[in-house]
Amino acid sequence: MTIVNFTPLSALAGGALIGLSAAFLLLAKGRIAGISGIAGGVIYPESRDDIGWRLIFLLGLVLGGFIYQLSGLGVGVEHIAAVADKPVLILAGLLVGIGTQIGTGCTSGHGICGLARRSPRSLVATLCFMGSAIVTVYIVRHLVGDAA
Amino acid sequence: MTQSMKQLLAALVAGTLFGFGLGLAQMIDPAKVTNFLDLFGTWDPSLAFVMAGGLAVNAAVTPFILKRERPLLAEFFRLPSRMEVDRRIVIGGVLFGIGWGLAGYCPGPMITSLSFADSDIVTVLAAFVVGTFAARWVLHRIA
Numbered sequence: 001m002t003i004v005n006f007t008p009l010s011a012l013a014g015g016a017l018i019g020l021s022a023a024f025l026l027l028a029k030g031r032i033a034g035i036s037g038i039a040g041g042v043i044y045p046e047s048r049d050d051i052g053w054r055l056i057f058l059l060g061l062v063l064g065g066f067i068y069q070l071s072g073l074g075v076g077v078e079h080i081a082a083v084a085d086k087p088v089l090i091l092a093g094l095l096v097g098i099g100t101q102i103g104t105g106c107t108s109g110h111g112i113c114g115l116a117r118r119s120p121r122s123l124v125a126t127l128c129f130m131g132s133a134i135v136t137v138y139i140v141r142h143l144v145g146d147a148a
Numbered sequence: 149m150t151q152s153m154k155q156l157l158a159a160l161v162a163g164t165l166f167g168f169g170l171g172l173a174q175m176i177d178p179a180k181v182t183n184f185l186d187l188f189g190t191w192d193p194s195l196a197f198v199m200a201g202g203l204a205v206n207a208a209v210t211p212f213i214l215k216r217e218r219p220l221l222a223e224f225f226r227l228p229s230r231m232e233v234d235r236r237i238v239i240g241g242v243l244f245g246i247g248w249g250l251a252g253y254c255p256g257p258m259i260t261s262l263s264f265a266d267s268d269i270v271t272v273l274a275a276f277v278v279g280t281f282a283a284r285w286v287l288h289r290i291a
Binding site for chain 2: 097
């Protein structure tokens with residue numbers, strides 16, 4: 001194992017802002033800041049009067065990305081590139097969509113919010129997606145791939 | 149300002165804070181994410197600190213928020229009612245993890261990355277939308 005590009009302070013600060021956002025949404029609106037759940041309610045709405053705040057929240061996610069770029073903090077986004085080819089990106093996007101809806105949550109809903117409420121369900125979900133993601137990267141990078 | 153306007157403003161603030169946090173934490177860089185997941189190769193432990201920071205803040209204040217009778221701008225808290233572990237949570241979690249490991253995008257960063265979208269980001273996001281729609285459509289019919 002080689003440790004690379006370790007940025008603990010910006011990671012901690014970014015994480016704290018994410019936690020603050022989740023706490024604020026709960027305090028103000030009484031809702032969980034689970035991104036796959038919020039997006040799911042827009043992509044396949046269950047009730048019409050519950051779409052507005054979701055859309056606005058998702059818009060905020062993009063706006064936050066713009067503000068990050070303007071802030072000049074961290075690594076410029078011009079250095080960011082996909083790590084997979086288009087067919088793999090399609091497969092990955094499908095799996096993330098299907099998996100988060102079957103598993104009722106993603107990194108934020110289970111990993112940040114669920115664990116904060118000590119939900120056993122979220123703990124198992126987090127262990128499952130972390131475990132399968134680590135195994136997937138191992139297979140892609142070290143068993144089939146030539147990249148190390 | 150009406151109550152529903154305040155709710156939308158709160159959602160905008162929360163979303164913006166979340167997106168900025170994802171940028172600052174560099175979760176929007178799939179190379180960094182897949183390095184975090186590469187325990188047996190070029191490991192970048194940073195993203196464990198994202199989770200730790202998010203969890204620490206949220207876990208510290210959530211109990212106090214939930215002691216309130218109701219949220220500031222809504223009638224009641226809407227929390228997931230299920231706490232128990234079932235097969236669904238395992239299957240869904242494993243499938244999501246495979247997708248996350250393949251491309252380094254979980255849902256939040258995928259959406260925040262629209263702020264500098266190229267055809268790769270649009271591709272993975274479009275597939276996410278299709279996968280989400282298909283899964284919810286099927287889940288609705290078998291539920």
